[in-house]
Amino acid sequence: xxxxxxxxxxxxxxEEAPVELRCNYSSSVSVYLFWYVQYPNQGLQLLxxxxxxxxxxxxxxxxxxxxNKSQTSFHLRKPSVxxxxxxxxxxxxxxGPTGGFKTIFGAGxxxxxxx
Amino acid sequence: NAGVTQTPKFRILKIGQSMTLQCTQDxxxxxxxWYRQDPGMGLKLIYYSVGAGITDKGEVPNGYNVSRSTTxxxxxxxxxxAPSQTSVYFCASRPQDTYEQYFGPGTRLTVT
Numbered sequence: 001x002x003x004x005x006x007x008x009x010x011x012x013x014x015e016e017a018p019v020e021l022r023c024n025y026s027s028s029v030s031v032y033l034f035w036y037v038q039y040p041n042q043g044l045q046l047l048x049x050x051x052x053x054x055x056x057x058x059x060x061x062x063x064x065x066x067x068n069k070s071q072t073s074f075h076l077r078k079p080s081v082x083x084x085x086x087x088x089x090x091x092x093x094x095x096g097p098t099g100g101f102k103t104i105f106g107a108g109x110x111x112x113x114x115x
Numbered sequence: 116n117a118g119v120t121q122t123p124k125f126r127i128l129k130i131g132q133s134m135t136l137q138c139t140q141d142x143x144x145x146x147x148x149w150y151r152q153d154p155g156m157g158l159k160l161i162y163y164s165v166g167a168g169i170t171d172k173g174e175v176p177n178g179y180n181v182s183r184s185t186t187x188x189x190x191x192x193x194x195x196x197a198p199s200q201t202s203v204y205f206c207a208s209r210p211q212d213t214y215e216q217y218f219g220p221g222t223r224l225t226v227t
Contacts, residue, residue, distance in 0.1 A: 009155065032214045042221075043207075043218035043219050044218045046215045049214070051213075096214065102173065103148075103160075103216065107155055107156055108155070
């Protein structure tokens with residue numbers, strides 16, 4: 001069965017510093033990978049996705065993630081964060097039709113950007 | 116396009132009461148999902164639907180029911196509310212050819 005582990009529940013960082021939010025998954029089949037962002041009192045919105053092809057994926061707001069099949073990881077990075085990046089970030093995995101079209105979400109990482 | 120809309124935004128229920136959380140999408144998506152979000156737990160899938168007339172259980176279906184009579188609507192029913200159902204509920208939809216989901220703004224439910 002698939003599972004998703006986000007290794008950090010909270011990540012404090014200063015403005016303009018780089019950040020990496022870590023995500024590992026387990027699955028016995030090929031997967032599709034996602035990062036979603038949730039701003040306070042809002043629903044989730046897609047940051048980026050990996051379906052196939054290049055393992056380095058670029059998303060909105062300057063975020064990018066790298067799919068590493070051998071390490072079953074999909075870490076999210078941004079070279080320079082802004083105060084407005086303060087939010088909760090969710091890693092998610094879908095096995096597509098073999099997984100019954102369901103998506104499993106990690107527990108979330110709260111990114112707190114300090115001035 | 117309004118996207119995915121949910122009503123109500125907030126609700127307080129007494130133990131044993133029932134209610135329906137409404138979800139509507141105007142993107143003609145076949146797939147729709149109901150999740151609950153508890154602090155530090157991520158999102159847990161309650162029910163999902165792959166098209167009108169077809170629904171299936173997710174990870175945490177107990178205490179809930181759904182129906183899908185149209186493509187647009189996917190209501191979630193709580194029959195006998197319990198304090199364990201205090202949570203934030205999100206509805207989501209996605210088109211057939213991609214796996215990214217579009218989320219509604221959520222319903223914050225408190226059962227006391």
